Amino acid sequence: MIIKRKTHYLLSLFVVAGASLAQDPTIDRMIAAQCAQCHGTDGHATGDIDSIAGKDTADLYHKLIDMEEDRAEDIMEHQAWGYTDEQLYRIARYYSTVPESDDEDREDEDDD
Amino acid sequence: MTINRRNFIKATSLAAAASSAPGILRAQSGSARVVVVGGGFGGATAAKYLKHWGGDKVDVTLIDPRARHTSCVMSNLVLNGELPLKDLRFGYGDLTSKYGVQVIKDSVKRIDPTARELTLKQQVPVNYDVLVLAAGISFKKPRGWIANKNPHAWIAGGQTRLLKDQLQAMPAGGTFVMTIPRSPYRCPPGPYERACLVADMLQSNGGGRVVVLDANEGIQAEEETFSRAFDQLYGNVVEYSAGVELGVVDSNANVVETSLGDFSGDVINIIPTQRAGGLVRNNGLTDGGFWAPVDVTTYESTLAGFEDIHIIGDAQGSGQPKSAHMANAQAKICADAILRKLASQPTDHAERLQNITTNSACYSPITRDTASWLTAVFQYDMDKGAMALAHIAEAGEWTRDNYSEMFDWANNLFADVWG
Ligand SMILES: Cc1cc2nc3c(=O)[nH]c(=O)nc-3n(C[C@H](O)[C@H](O)[C@H](O)COP(=O)(O)OP(=O)(O)OC[C@H]3O[C@@H](n4cnc5c(N)ncnc54)[C@H](O)[C@@H]3O)c2cc1C
Secondary structure: OOOOOOHHHHHHHHHOOOOOOOOOHHHHHHHHHHHHHHHOHHHOOOOOOOOOOOOOHHHHHHHHHHHHHOOOOOHHHHHHHOOOHHHHHHHHHHHHOOOOOHHHHHHHHHOO | OHHHHHHHHHHHHHHHHHOOOOOOOOOOOOOEEEEEEOOOHHHHHHHHHHHHHHHHHEEEEEEEOOOEEEOOOOOHHHHOOOOOHHHHEEEOHHHHHHHOOEEEEOOEEEEEOOOOEEEEOOOOOEEOOEEEEOOOEEEEOOOOOOOOOOOOOOOOOHHHHHHHHHHHOOOOOOEEEEEEOOOOOOOOOHHHHHHHHHHHHHHHOOOOEEEEEEOOOOOOOOHHHHHHHHHHHOOOOEEEEOOOOEEEEEOOOOEEEEOOEEEEOOEEEEOOEEEEOHHHHHOOOOOOOOOEOEEOOOOEEOOOOOOOEEEOHHHEOOOOOOOHHHHHHHHHHHHHHHHHHHOOOOOOOHHHHOOOEEEEEEEEEEEOOEEEEEEEEEEEEOOOOEEEEEEEEEOOOOEHHHHHHHHHHHHHHHHHHHO
């Protein structure tokens, strides 16, 4: 039931370094804006929801892909299921371009 | 200001028409005037993102008759006393100070799509190059119904307070009757969530009855969660019936006639059949139907004669759930499309169409300290030219963690709309 269909795509993505992907950043922005209802405008969230502004593209993309590979349980895992790999990549690429706010920097150090 | 604007646009329209730009006429200054009607979830988001992404290229004016919008989201928690109504009021100050949205406090009466002019209730007419309508819903009133006696509380504000007061004054062991209209209506899980919260209130006051009369064939959202809650938590209180047609409402006697017989109650909550707000319907944008037909890649009306008029949120009829989260999602797709058109870029190239997504995620309180959730993602289907459900899931259970996450979710949503 759990198909690891992402792996090959994942590798090729970084080998080809996005060459096969369309590059229009305003399309990235349009897709990524759909995260803002919960994660805040441009990824600056309040409360206990993760801020995603300024996250590293590969890190965020891997997190989203992992959500898709596991049996979805929580609300965010189910959200990730609704998107294509390329869309998840473009979302991650967009948020990597948004500056983090200062307190998010601190938060980040506690992470990983 | 508005008066000169119109002539200026007319004067430059020939030059604009000569360019390859689809549709929109622009002043030479390069900033087109977009007018957004309705400062609720859809309209405020559209106004904000048009400026956030468009900057000086676009002039954005938001029109709403009230200085602050009262959110329906979380308003069921006003009924059981968990939230004060004032916490659900949102003004437009940040939209102006942070993003440069101009706000007119007035109500739009009429749209002239040829002159591109809006007649307001009190102030001078307003002209637009592009119009976004996010005016919400209106009700199809059942015969005999008096809203001041049997509140709907389905547009938040005074109606919410009235229903709360009635619930608080209910005698011990009393009966609460709720009628649910045929889908589509605003907030599919909303009525069942409300039934749970009222049942929770009655149960902790020693019991009572919650009679739910649903015009639909069954529970319309989070079916697993709500059937379990009705059964396991509120088995002695909730009496749920599906497929019940509502007839005449006797608001003076507190009796509703239905296809299942007459029901009387101490408090009667009529949630009537819904359709697009009056502004959208009365100006021909629903073509005689209940909702406005739109192209979901731009949210522009598909009806002839309404070029550059976009309808987002509950008033449009694309088949996506009528939720605040969705109204916000659609506003962003719409803002993106308007800005592309203003920049003479296409909106219908494959790269964009393949990436048009919207989603809804919401939490439903099931008791005063637990909640469930529902989530759905939609993707544009190029063959059908419509939004198609890509994934949907419900929690199927209620937890305290969800209840506290619900506040984080709502606060982020509110901030993405008005903050
Ligand atoms: C009890 C309840 C609970 C809900 N809970 C949730 C939830 O948890 N999550 C969720 O996503 N959704 C929820 N919803 C649904 C949500 O409230 C609606 O889907 C959402 O408000 C739709 O946004 P909108 O912009 O279309 O309309 P609205 O938000 O209703 O905004 C319409 C605005 O237009 C203005 N207006 C109307 N006519 C005119 C005019 N002629 N001129 C100028 N302005 C005008 C009004 O003043 C208003 O401010 C809930 C609804 C209810 C009733």
